[in-house]
Amino acid sequence: MPKARHVRHFSTTAHSKWMRLALETYVTLPLTMALLLGAIWAFTFHFIDIERHAARAGAADSVQELADTYEAQVSRNLAGIEQTLSVVAYAVERKGAAGALQELNSHGLLPSGLVFTVSIADAQGRIVARNPAARALSVATQPYFRVHRDTPGQDVRVGETQADDAAGDPRLHFTRRINDADGEFAGIVIMEVDPGYFTAGYERRRQGEQGVLALVGNDGVVRALRTGDKISWGDQIDVRAEVGAPAIHSWDGVSRYATARQLQGFPLLALAGLSEREQLAQFEQRRRNSLMEAGVASAVLVVLASLAWYWAWQGARARRRIRRANETYAAASEANMDAFFVLQGERDRKGAVTDFRIVTTNSRAEKLTGLSREQLQSMMLSAWLPQARHNGIFAELERIMCKGGVYEAELHNTMPQLHARWLHWQVVAVADGVVAIVRDISERKLAEERIVHMAHHDTLTGLPNRSLIDDRLRQAILHGERNDREVAVAFIDLDSFKLVNDGLGHTAGDELLKEVASRMVGCVRRHDTVGRFGGDEFVLVLPEQHDSESALMVLLDKIREAVIQPVVLDGQPVQVSCSIGVAMYPRDGSDPDTLLMNADAAMYRAKDTGKNNVQFYTQEMNASLEEKLALMEGLRTALHGEQFLVQYQPKVRLETGRVFGVEALLRWRHPERGMMPPDQFIPLAEESGAIVAIGEWVLLTACRQGRAWQDMGLHPITISVNVSPRQFDDARLVARVRRALEISGLDPKWLELEVTESLIMRDLQQSVAKMRELKAMGISLSIDDFGTGYSSLAALKSFPISSLKIDKSFVRDLDTNSDDQAIARAIISLSHQLQLRVIAEGVETTQQRSFLHESGCHDMQGYLFSRPVAPELIQGMLEGQADAEMPEWSMA
Numbered sequence: 001m002p003k004a005r006h007v008r009h010f011s012t013t014a015h016s017k018w019m020r021l022a023l024e025t026y027v028t029l030p031l032t033m034a035l036l037l038g039a040i041w042a043f044t045f046h047f048i049d050i051e052r053h054a055a056r057a058g059a060a061d062s063v064q065e066l067a068d069t070y071e072a073q074v075s076r077n078l079a080g081i082e083q084t085l086s087v088v089a090y091a092v093e094r095k096g097a098a099g100a101l102q103e104l105n106s107h108g109l110l111p112s113g114l115v116f117t118v119s120i121a122d123a124q125g126r127i128v129a130r131n132p133a134a135r136a137l138s139v140a141t142q143p144y145f146r147v148h149r150d151t152p153g154q155d156v157r158v159g160e161t162q163a164d165d166a167a168g169d170p171r172l173h174f175t176r177r178i179n180d181a182d183g184e185f186a187g188i189v190i191m192e193v194d195p196g197y198f199t200a201g202y203e204r205r206r207q208g209e210q211g212v213l214a215l216v217g218n219d220g221v222v223r224a225l226r227t228g229d230k231i232s233w234g235d236q237i238d239v240r241a242e243v244g245a246p247a248i249h250s251w252d253g254v255s256r257y258a259t260a261r262q263l264q265g266f267p268l269l270a271l272a273g274l275s276e277r278e279q280l281a282q283f284e285q286r287r288r289n290s291l292m293e294a295g296v297a298s299a300v301l302v303v304l305a306s307l308a309w310y311w312a313w314q315g316a317r318a319r320r321r322i323r324r325a326n327e328t329y330a331a332a333s334e335a336n337m338d339a340f341f342v343l344q345g346e347r348d349r350k351g352a353v354t355d356f357r358i359v360t361t362n363s364r365a366e367k368l369t370g371l372s373r374e375q376l377q378s379m380m381l382s383a384w385l386p387q388a389r390h391n392g393i394f395a396e397l398e399r400i401m402c403k404g405g406v407y408e409a410e411l412h413n414t415m416p417q418l419h420a421r422w423l424h425w426q427v428v429a430v431a432d433g434v435v436a437i438v439r440d441i442s443e444r445k446l447a448e449e450r451i452v453h454m455a456h457h458d459t460l461t462g463l464p465n466r467s468l469i470d471d472r473l474r475q476a477i478l479h480g481e482r483n484d485r486e487v488a489v490a491f492i493d494l495d496s497f498k499l500v501n502d503g504l505g506h507t508a509g510d511e512l513l514k515e516v517a518s519r520m521v522g523c524v525r526r527h528d529t530v531g532r533f534g535g536d537e538f539v540l541v542l543p544e545q546h547d548s549e550s551a552l553m554v555l556l557d558k559i560r561e562a563v564i565q566p567v568v569l570d571g572q573p574v575q576v577s578c579s580i581g582v583a584m585y586p587r588d589g590s591d592p593d594t595l596l597m598n599a600d601a602a603m604y605r606a607k608d609t610g611k612n613n614v615q616f617y618t619q620e621m622n623a624s625l626e627e628k629l630a631l632m633e634g635l636r637t638a639l640h641g642e643q644f645l646v647q648y649q650p651k652v653r654l655e656t657g658r659v660f661g662v663e664a665l666l667r668w669r670h671p672e673r674g675m676m677p678p679d680q681f682i683p684l685a686e687e688s689g690a691i692v693a694i695g696e697w698v699l700l701t702a703c704r705q706g707r708a709w710q711d712m713g714l715h716p717i718t719i720s721v722n723v724s725p726r727q728f729d730d731a732r733l734v735a736r737v738r739r740a741l742e743i744s745g746l747d748p749k750w751l752e753l754e755v756t757e758s759l760i761m762r763d764l765q766q767s768v769a770k771m772r773e774l775k776a777m778g779i780s781l782s783i784d785d786f787g788t789g790y791s792s793l794a795a796l797k798s799f800p801i802s803s804l805k806i807d808k809s810f811v812r813d814l815d816t817n818s819d820d821q822a823i824a825r826a827i828i829s830l831s832h833q834l835q836l837r838v839i840a841e842g843v844e845t846t847q848q849r850s851f852l853h854e855s856g857c858h859d860m861q862g863y864l865f866s867r868p869v870a871p872e873l874i875q876g877m878l879e880g881q882a883d884a885e886m887p888e889w890s891m892a
């Protein structure tokens, strides 16, 4: 469908284009001129044709008339000649040749001797009489004499034109036979005529230079012929062709209208001819004139039309340029993202600009204003946008109109007539007004705002991020400085967040962070800032403090209370507390970095002092921070400095009281601090990554020790080694374990690795896969600190483990705390259901031991039996156990 529309649109456009082209003068003018030229030349040729026909008809008539006249004249001449010959013949027959001519001449019956010579020849051909007189000659040899002598008739015969014997002049001979009284041949009468006599009627005025009057014999031999002044004879002409209506003939290379008439009683034809060229000369002249006139008219027409065409073409080009410019402008303005308002300035009598009239707009303007083009056009600016008089727009329009230049600005739009939140204005001067180009930049502004927001806010919680916290803190410090006020910076870290994140997954962790963030925001004042520093760390910037820690404590406790409220994640309620460290400006620092660092140190102190509490910064805290850094540095060299040692805590069967295994526990013999428990350095080793190398050393040391005890002939026991998250994540864990077993020679079945529940739950699939790999080597796996994580029963079933260890936090108050008792029983029952061994750690009292034993717990570990001790002491225990009776309590 769109294609069809396009085609129709195209054909309409093409049609209108051709229509427009057809109406262009520079197109119609040459066509009109061609028509005019055609008409001129058609008329000219038509006129010439008519003239030619008329000239030809005139020539034919003229030659007809000439022939008629000539025929009559020659006929008269011939009749006279015939009569003269008859009279002479009669006179000779009657009176004899001697006196006949004289007598006739005396009576004036003979023609003029100037033209005619009349001779009488006797029967022998001798000229016996002649007028005018001349020397006697004989014509006996002449053909005409012989014809008459031999032919009895007395008809006049016409001879050929030939030279006269006497004078040598050309003469046409007419002859007649003379008979004697007996009718016998007595001679002939000869009348010689100058041939010019028969063409004397030639009029040069009428017949021109090439006309013809001729007397031609029926035999085609010319007797007399005149063309111009020239008289000729003797030529042969196919005279039969000339008999009849006048026609064009050419016997001597000259085209003539000619016609011939048969002369009555004589074998002669009177031929009249008029030269075609001469007859048509006038016509030709007129034809040339006509052609010249038409040519001149055409040339003038062409020149004038060319000038007019050039002028029209230039005009059309100019119009086309203007039209294209208009079309381009219209298309550009329609396709433009900008709204156009062409505004004409209205001036008062003094020339001051009073208002602006909207002259034209585009469709974008309609969209921007919600008004149609018709509504907008002719509208006065102040009527439509009265606010423009007060918000500076009118003043800018006026300034640009009067002084020129360009005004460009981005404005936050408050005018409801324009449907955009943000506008970009560009105003340029035009004749008598301005063009305002207005673009809706709301989307761009929104995107910019979003980018700025994203750059300064945490994407998860929407809280200010580290950079904005820093900025707010800087402003709060400046404000505090000016107004002599304190600023509190509180560093908040969620306790046990890692457990939630690792146990329930990142999505649950994110949900928890969002919920906690929103609760914190709900606790503070409008001008306070709650920001997320990263991970589970939050920062409060609390300006306008009045040197009252108790008031601040109320707020911070409120936050603590809000955070600790349970959050339902994945359908189960989860509780996290938070540790808060506070630093005060100006007491604890005068710049954001120092304040944040000190608040962080205070927060660590809060963690160290049991979590879920608030600590205000003291200088001593920084000392512990420095201490931490020093410990980290010491850890780097401790391994090579052989400062580590491993102690072993026995694991005992509750049923028999026999040691069946030991847990390897690391100690650091610090060069300055003495023996250090792992709680003080394992987290640092974990943080710095040193735990991987240290853990590998513990593993090898423990395996070697286990093998050493066996080599001493002692009953083999299980050696349990702790694996931290960083160690477990190490891609080479399996290889390291295999290496330790190989180096030590310990059978894998005597090695047990203890991993925590939360460690496995971080990435259940991968953890289980790795555990299976270890189990496939023959190693046992045990879940340490069970009950503190969030593993589901379904997940637990998939773990390739052999035992669970009840965390000592549930054992500690077993005697008094019914909740811990319930938990311990539940874990024991769960182990039984999953067919796992269960061991309780931290057993310090006989009551705890009895409760566990009665509840079905298999094994125990704790100070009640033994603290972690040197390997030599374990050796003693094992040796003693070999032949000892079962302990007393185990019998109970």
Ligand SMILES: Nc1nc2c(ncn2[C@@H]2O[C@H](COP(=O)(O)O[C@H]3[C@@H](O)[C@H](n4cnc5c(=O)[nH]c(N)nc54)O[C@@H]3COP(=O)(O)O)[C@@H](O)[C@H]2O)c(=O)[nH]1
Pocket: 649, 663, 664, 665, 666, 667, 677, 678, 679, 682, 695, 698, 722, 723, 724, 784, 785, 808, 841, 842, 843, 844, 861, 862, 863, 864, 868
């Ligand atoms: N990744 C590694 N972690 C290790 C290694 N060595 C130790 N640790 C971990 O350090 C934590 C603290 O250990 P420690 O200070 O040695 O404490 C252990 C015992 O001494 C203590 N314990 C044992 N019985 C009792 C008791 O009756 N009361 C009481 N208050 N404490 C007792 O418990 C710790 C053993 O706990 P657990 O590991 O959960 O079995 C500790 O978490 C160790 O895991 C190491 O080489 N690598």
